[in-house]
Each structure stands twice: as C-alpha cells, then as structure tokens.
C-alpha cells in the first residue's frame with residue numbers, strides 16, 4: 001500500500017513538472033513567434049524602403065550591413081540569440097549548424113507534403129553543457145520582392161554587387177513560395 005501511494009505521488013510530481021515545462025515551452029514559443037515576427041517586419045521594411053529609394057542594388061546595402069545590426073539590436077532587446085540561416089546561403093556566416101540543417105531539411109519535407117511555409121515552425125528544449133537551451137526556428141518564405149536578389153535572373157547592377165561581395169553565393173534561383181531559409185532564436189532557460 002505504501003509503495004503504491006509513493007508511486008502515485010512520484011508520478012503526480014512527474015506529471016505536474018512535465019506540465020510546467022510544457023506550459024513554459026508554449027510560452028517561450030509564443031514569445032519567440034512575436035520576436036521573430038517583429039524582426040522580420042523590421043528587416044523587410046528597411047529592405048523595401050531602400051529598394052524604393054535606389055533600386056534593388058541599393059537594397060543590398062541593407063542586407064549586407066544593416067541586417068546584422070538589426071539582428072544584434074533585436075537580440076539584445078529580447079535577451080535572445082537571433083540569426084537567419086538557409087540550406088543555400090549567400091553569406092557563409094549564416095550556414096546552418098547540424099541541428100539547424102536537420103530542421104531546414106524537415107521544413108522542405110513538410111513543404112513537399114503540401115504544408116505552407118507561412119506557419120512552419122519548430123521548437124525544442126535541449127541540454128547543452130549541462131544548461132537548458134530553448135531553440136526555435138521559423139521558416140521564411142520567398143516573396144516577389146526577394147526575387148530581385150534571390151531569383152533566377154537579377155539586374156546587372158545587382159549581379160555585379162552580389163558577385164563582388166559574395167563570391168560563394170548559393171542563394172540564387174529561388175521561386176515565389178519556396179522556403180528561402182529560416183529565422184533561428186536561441187535562449188537559455190532554467
């Protein structure tokens with residue numbers, strides 16, 4: 001009888017802690033969704049304004065220098081590590097880590113099965129060097145404006161700038177609706 005009570009108690013504790021983690025994770029996911037949304041909106045806004053002002057070649061400046069600054073600022077503001085990655089990167093610095101590559105491949109598989117990239121996301125809590133880490137990824141779809149610099153054909157001025165800045169550019173040949181890459185958000189959790 002005693003044993004049974006104990007096991008009920010243990011499973012009750014285990015159950016409630018599982019729920020606590022689950023709630024916590026759902027909260028983390030919701031926060032991340034908002035952070036990434038705001039981040040994406042800022043990036044796109046800057047990009048569109050620069051293209052409107054000086055054409056697509058002018059927009060490269062935003063992606064090349066401003067994007068990094070915006071990423072750092074938003075990361076700091078929210079106490080997280082933000083980045084962008086892709087299976088075909090333009091900047092080698094954005095290359096995916098092993099787990100990020102797996103998630104990107106999974107996104108492609110999900111898209112092949114008919115899922116829209118719009119709401120495609122991934123999250124997990126893992127232990128890294130004894131510390132709990134929350135990981136979140138959100139797919140980035142390819143819109144019309146993106147084709148100016150990631151499409152099959154780009155303007156000569158864009159071509160010239162891109163090949164000068166990114167000799168190892170793999171982020172070309174995209175079509176509308178493709179998965180261009182993903183936002184990555186990482187933060188330490190208790």
Ligand code: HEC
Pocket residue numbers: 044047056057058059060061063064067084085086088089090091092094140141142143145146147148149150171180181182
């Ligand atoms: C004006 C040119 C231009 C346009 C338009 C553009 N990009 Fe980019 N994109 C770049 C450049 C340049 C980089 C490399 C940034 C860097 O050095 O980190 C880049 C990098 C990226 C990356 C990071 C991964 C990588 O390939 O290195 C993603 C994701 C991305 N772009 C998505 C998009 C999406 C989505 C759109 C449309 C909303 C878009 N881009 C429109 C020029 C552009």
